[in-house]
Amino acid sequence: MTRFVRSWLGVAATTATLAFGGGQAFAQKELVFGLQCDRTGPTANVGTVLCPGYQDYIALVNSKGGVEGFKIKVLEIDNEYKVPPAMEAHERFKKEGAVLEGLYGTPQTAALNKKLEEDKILGTSPGFGTSPAADGKRYPYTFPIAASYWSQAGAAVAFAKEKLGDLKGKKIAYLFYDNPAGKEPLPILEDLAKTEGFELRTFAVPAPGLEMGAQILDITGRYKPDFIITHLFGRAPSVSIKELKGKGFPLSKVVAFVWGSSEADIIAAGGMGTAEGYSTIQFAGVGKEFPVIKDIEAMYKAQGKTPPKEMDSTVLYNRGVLIAALHVEAARNAIKAKGGAAPTSEEVKKGMEQVKGFTLGGLVPPMEITTADHEGGGWVQVWTVKGGKLVKVKDWFQGNRPVILKHLAADASKS
Amino acid sequence: MFHRESGIFKTTYGADMALYPLPIAKWTVIALAVIFVVIIPLAVHEYYLSILNLIFIAIVGALGLNILVGYTGQISIGDGAFMSVGAYTAANLAVKLGLPFWITLPAGGLMAALIGVIVGMPSLRIKGLYLAIATLAGQLIIEWTINHVPAISGGAQASIEVDRPSLFGVSFNTQGRLYFFLLFFAVLAIVATLNLVRSRIGRAFVAVRDQDIAAEIIGINIYRYKLLAFAISSFYAGVCGVLYTYYFGIANYEQFQLVVSIDYLAMIIIGGLGSVLGSIFGAIFVTLLPIVIRILMENVGSLFFAQAEMANVISGLRLGVFGGLIIFFLIVEPEGLNRLWRNIRSYFRVWPFSY
Numbered sequence: 120m121t122r123f124v125r126s127w128l129g130v131a132a133t134t135a136t137l138a139f140g141g142g143q144a145f146a147q148k149e150l151v152f153g154l155q156c157d158r159t160g161p162t163a164n165v166g167t168v169l170c171p172g173y174q175d176y177i178a179l180v181n182s183k184g185g186v187e188g189f190k191i192k193v194l195e196i197d198n199e200y201k202v203p204p205a206m207e208a209h210e211r212f213k214k215e216g217a218v219l220e221g222l223y224g225t226p227q228t229a230a231l232n233k234k235l236e237e238d239k240i241l242g243t244s245p246g247f248g249t250s251p252a253a254d255g256k257r258y259p260y261t262f263p264i265a266a267s268y269w270s271q272a273g274a275a276v277a278f279a280k281e282k283l284g285d286l287k288g289k290k291i292a293y294l295f296y297d298n299p300a301g302k303e304p305l306p307i308l309e310d311l312a313k314t315e316g317f318e319l320r321t322f323a324v325p326a327p328g329l330e331m332g333a334q335i336l337d338i339t340g341r342y343k344p345d346f347i348i349t350h351l352f353g354r355a356p357s358v359s360i361k362e363l364k365g366k367g368f369p370l371s372k373v374v375a376f377v378w379g380s381s382e383a384d385i386i387a388a389g390g391m392g393t394a395e396g397y398s399t400i401q402f403a404g405v406g407k408e409f410p411v412i413k414d415i416e417a418m419y420k421a422q423g424k425t426p427p428k429e430m431d432s433t434v435l436y437n438r439g440v441l442i443a444a445l446h447v448e449a450a451r452n453a454i455k456a457k458g459g460a461a462p463t464s465e466e467v468k469k470g471m472e473q474v475k476g477f478t479l480g481g482l483v484p485p486m487e488i489t490t491a492d493h494e495g496g497g498w499v500q501v502w503t504v505k506g507g508k509l510v511k512v513k514d515w516f517q518g519n520r521p522v523i524l525k526h527l528a529a530d531a532s533k534s
Numbered sequence: 535m536f537h538r539e540s541g542i543f544k545t546t547y548g549a550d551m552a553l554y555p556l557p558i559a560k561w562t563v564i565a566l567a568v569i570f571v572v573i574i575p576l577a578v579h580e581y582y583l584s585i586l587n588l589i590f591i592a593i594v595g596a597l598g599l600n601i602l603v604g605y606t607g608q609i610s611i612g613d614g615a616f617m618s619v620g621a622y623t624a625a626n627l628a629v630k631l632g633l634p635f636w637i638t639l640p641a642g643g644l645m646a647a648l649i650g651v652i653v654g655m656p657s658l659r660i661k662g663l664y665l666a667i668a669t670l671a672g673q674l675i676i677e678w679t680i681n682h683v684p685a686i687s688g689g690a691q692a693s694i695e696v697d698r699p700s701l702f703g704v705s706f707n708t709q710g711r712l713y714f715f716l717l718f719f720a721v722l723a724i725v726a727t728l729n730l731v732r733s734r735i736g737r738a739f740v741a742v743r744d745q746d747i748a749a750e751i752i753g754i755n756i757y758r759y760k761l762l763a764f765a766i767s768s769f770y771a772g773v774c775g776v777l778y779t780y781y782f783g784i785a786n787y788e789q790f791q792l793v794v795s796i797d798y799l800a801m802i803i804i805g806g807l808g809s810v811l812g813s814i815f816g817a818i819f820v821t822l823l824p825i826v827i828r829i830l831m832e833n834v835g836s837l838f839f840a841q842a843e844m845a846n847v848i849s850g851l852r853l854g855v856f857g858g859l860i861i862f863f864l865i866v867e868p869e870g871l872n873r874l875w876r877n878i879r880s881y882f883r884v885w886p887f888s889y
Contacts, residue, residue, distance in 0.1 A: 158849035170845060196828070197849040202782065202789045203588045207825060210584035210709065226788035229693050233783030237707055249691045298681065299692040299787055 150189045150450055150461070152177070153196070153212030153220030155227065160200035161353065164383060166223065170195060171429040172439020173221065175415050177447070182418055186447050187454040189461070198223060202230045213238055218467040219449060221442055222247060225300050228261065235260040241449070241468040245402065245442055246377050250303055251530045253494035255472070262471055262493040264445050264486070265402040265438075268350070269526060270497030271376050272304035274400055274518030276311045278374050278501050279346040281513070287316040292344040294334060294359060296351050297323040304350060304376075310522055320344070328355030335362040350376040360388035360397060371396030374501065381434040382509070391507040398503040398512065399434075403441040404482035405502050405509050406433050411440060411479050434509075441483050448474050484515045497523060551732050575713055584709045585825060590720035591777045592817035596801045597727045597810065598770020603799070604807035605731060606763035607743030608657050612669035613771050614794035615653075615676035618787070620646040620772025622686050625694035625785035635699035635780060639719075642776040643769040649676070650768020657760045661746075673792055680787055692787035699780045712781060719777060723770060727810050730766070739763055740808070804860055806870030815871035823859065827852045 157166035196208035205227035228248035235242045245265035252261045295301035312319040322334040356379030380399030419426045452470030453462035474488045486495030501513035554560045620642035627638045653672035688694040698707045706715045741749035779785045805816020831848045867874040
């Protein structure tokens, strides 16, 4: 029966740590950033690379004396891609005095939109959340800060047009993951199909997207499209590459959205060598040829460590760096505007809305975030597998921007 | 809950079934009410209130599932889908017709109950693992329907934003106000369940669980009670979904997927099948434990790991410790935390003369 006593002691110890350990006072001249991540849930393949990118950039800024004299403390919470823990994480960030937070996951972003506005803390959702969130008037504290699915759809069609010359009378297949995020680009694609005169047929892949033999057979055997746009998540992109390759469809006529575009996706499909010609849309620069990446490597070397292996997965790692860099820029703008004093979360939000002409040596697009446009213009690049590595084939561009703006306006007037 | 009597002196059925077996039990409840209604909202930081809010919602859902699985013995892994039925019903009513929460909330529950009865129909012919698969099918069908019918889901994003609930012009728009909103429904659910399980219906549920042929022989219409169990359980799940909707300000397709059903099953199995207190313990355990482990790790972990490695270590260890603790508790007491609590009570009841 003493085990009861022992287990009670354990409970007491836990409670004590919770009560006394939770609230640490932070020193002056420090800013707290909140970061939600998924390192153990269904999208851990993204989170375990993206979040170290974020942490490394902040460490780099801190090693150079911080931002305008402020050290940055990152509070990272793993929400496992579940919604209730995301709310808990947000409240924790608020308690610790975070001036901004990085969101992670589409349902989590949706669930926190309202709370962010009520608490006046900005949250960034690059590649997550819904496309209408780009409208800063409707969602004042949600910042996609990267091309939404609508912008990616516009860019994908623009890229197809460049490849095929003219789209009139051409057939385009859209292969997508059958969930809300997968269906989101449909209005843009349908609209463009009308104005550009191409025929669009959609092929849904049910979750978890590991079995798409039937859809691929349907596409390659019966529909025989001139171009394929894919929008898949998790392991599904690798499967699509493998299946298309197996059916002999030329990968040079395929373009993937941002979550089907990491090195790991291509390598899992059989290696870079086999995916020759596969094109992907990117919202952050790819590769290691950026001054900031060299700086991070130098920082590790100066500490006597080897740079972490996550850095080799440059697509996702660089996205983490992009998010962190924009967070730091927002804080910098806010501190400067306040003459060097610690900014509030509302001032940091204003700082984010002044981000312009900040490119970090090409890793960040030439975006301009304004009060109305929290997407920053929807800039993307297209990278293609050539000779065993990803090569940039199209520099920063905004594909079919007028169509996206039209839909944003229409969506805003609907609600 | 915290009381003990010195012997068994009950002479009537009424005394045996009383909610308050001793006067002190009433005082305990009053003290708990004072703590939760007055002291906690005044003394506790908003962050901890937000955790309590999540626990309150989980309690409603866990109680509902426990009525079905724990009391009636009908396995269901479609609880998440019933939540989504409630959530989307309430969200549509609130947005399209502008109805207040005190109409949308029962409406969401009733719609979920209706769907629950339909999904529960196979339980009339099959049980056990077969029923589990049938309810799994229900979960997937409902998920698919919400994903593909814009009239329900409100468009391609399958999410409907709702305004905060308000009563007499006061909007429940902070964690502190939502605390009272959710506390009210959690208490209502607890009281309703306590009364349900000691009524004729509750006893019929238990009879069906223990041996449905025997139950039929003693005059219980098992078809009726099985479907009733599905209806009541789904009603709770629907209300739980509505509470999530109001708490987050949005009904979202991805909030109620299969993993949610599994989480709730885990709650009642850890807490204790067929007990109200067990559902509460389970809801608290599953919601709170990952948070407690993380906060412990943040404080202790920095002694062992570099800051850069911490994030990965915390995430991994948290999952490991969480799983380990579940196994540990179930080995120590297979009947869940509720039984463990009762063991502790009966230990102290005879203390120090334990043998």
